Amino acid sequence: MSKNIFIDGKPITFEDGKTVLQVARENGLYIPTLCYHARTGPASMCRVCVVEVEGMRGLQTSCSLTPSDGMKIQTASQRVLDARKAVVNLLLANGNHDCLSCEVNGACELQDAAYHLGIETPAFFVKEYDERDASAAFIIRDPNKCILCGRCIVGCNGQVVNEVLEFGYRDSHTKVICDADLPMGLSTCVQCGECVQLCPVGAFIEKKAVGKARRWETHTVRTTCPYCGVGCQLELHVKGEQIVRVTGVEGAEPNQGHLCVKGRYGYDFIYSDDRIKTPLIREANGFREASWDEALDLVATKFQQIKQEYGPNALAGVSSARSINEDSYYMQRLFREVVGTNNIDHCARV
Numbered sequence: 111m112s113k114n115i116f117i118d119g120k121p122i123t124f125e126d127g128k129t130v131l132q133v134a135r136e137n138g139l140y141i142p143t144l145c146y147h148a149r150t151g152p153a154s155m156c157r158v159c160v161v162e163v164e165g166m167r168g169l170q171t172s173c174s175l176t177p178s179d180g181m182k183i184q185t186a187s188q189r190v191l192d193a194r195k196a197v198v199n200l201l202l203a204n205g206n207h208d209c210l211s212c213e214v215n216g217a218c219e220l221q222d223a224a225y226h227l228g229i230e231t232p233a234f235f236v237k238e239y240d241e242r243d244a245s246a247a248f249i250i251r252d253p254n255k256c257i258l259c260g261r262c263i264v265g266c267n268g269q270v271v272n273e274v275l276e277f278g279y280r281d282s283h284t285k286v287i288c289d290a291d292l293p294m295g296l297s298t299c300v301q302c303g304e305c306v307q308l309c310p311v312g313a314f315i316e317k318k319a320v321g322k323a324r325r326w327e328t329h330t331v332r333t334t335c336p337y338c339g340v341g342c343q344l345e346l347h348v349k350g351e352q353i354v355r356v357t358g359v360e361g362a363e364p365n366q367g368h369l370c371v372k373g374r375y376g377y378d379f380i381y382s383d384d385r386i387k388t389p390l391i392r393e394a395n396g397f398r399e400a401s402w403d404e405a406l407d408l409v410a411t412k413f414q415q416i417k418q419e420y421g422p423n424a425l426a427g428v429s430s431a432r433s434i435n436e437d438s439y440y441m442q443r444l445f446r447e448v449v450g451t452n453n454i455d456h457c458a459r460v
């Protein structure tokens with residue numbers, strides 16, 4: 111028998127094992143939240159997702175609230191809105207939120223929450239500012255924008271298991287630190303960018319993307335990472351013809367949003383002037399450019415000559431880890447069945 115909850119008077123059927131926040135989202139109802147992420151789970155840290163439940167004392171965090179049959183929930187009562195406003199105002203006050211110059215302007219979950227709550231200017235004064243940390247190769251940390259939601263810490267420790275980030279210090283001095291509060295560039299961080307992808311605000315940003323495009327100026331193109339046979343799913347954020355940022359596709363196999371440093375930040379080669387765009391044939395005076403037909407004909411002719419003169423085992427193939435698994439599979443079929451040798455390997459073995 112199906113069970114129902116009533117959200118703002120509307121009956122909604124739910125399945126066991128889901129939270130009120132998940133049920134609301136699946137039914138297109140907006141409840142702001144800053145610490146919850148589908149991959150890092152409920153944290154009950156930010157308290158922005160509070161709701162009022164009939165018969166329960168105090169406001170409840172919907173990200174950790176288990177629905178029960180007949181539960182009556184208010185997501186937008188005055189009491190709920192006042193509580194959310196107070197929380198968002200405190201988060202804004204606890205940093206330096208200069209949206210006009212912020213890289214995540216337009217894609218910031220704190221900005222969205224403030225907008226939906228009608229907060230035009232923060233109600234409190236801001237504290238003194240901390241230095242930004244630009245010591246790492248690809249990531250800039252801006253502690254002034256951190257809202258201490260903890261998503262990056264769960265991601266770094268529990269998802270990619272690099273164990274770099276943690277909350278350091280206490281009370282109002284609490285902040286996210288790398289190792290024993292080292293600059294990120296001197297820490298054990300491997301620059302995978304998991305923290306950047308999970309951060310709901312602009313506290314972690316991609317160095318290479320700074321100043322390249324506002325979020326609303328880009329469109330996304332889904333593709334497969336060219337670096338190894340895992341086949342991670344990428345989203346290229348493109349302005350005009352230029353890639354300005356790369357993120358992992360959330361909820362997609364095989365990587366579920368995770369990427370390594372190469373997949374996330376190694377896209378400079380696309381625009382490199384040194385990039386080889388046509389086949390090259392070596393001659394006495396060096397390389398000359400050739401068409402694909404000419405180059406492939408030459409390789410096939412040479413292979414046949416070597417095979418006739420010395421036998422198939424005089425040939426060997428090494429397939430590239432920068433191509434997809436299927437290409438490597440066809441490479442071994444080509445060598446075993448067409449050339450007739452088992453001399454086939456893959457560069458990942460080195």
Ligand code: SF4
Nearest residue numbers: 207208209212218312
């Ligand atoms: S992190 Fe969000 S709220 Fe803060 S300055 Fe950037 S866009 Fe504005």
Ligand code: SF4
Nearest residue numbers: 266272299302303305
């Ligand atoms: S880039 Fe990766 S390893 Fe470095 S702090 Fe972020 S999640 Fe951890």
Ligand code: SF4
Nearest residue numbers: 256257259260262309
């Ligand atoms: S850096 Fe971002 S993800 Fe990490 S605690 Fe701060 S706001 Fe949350």
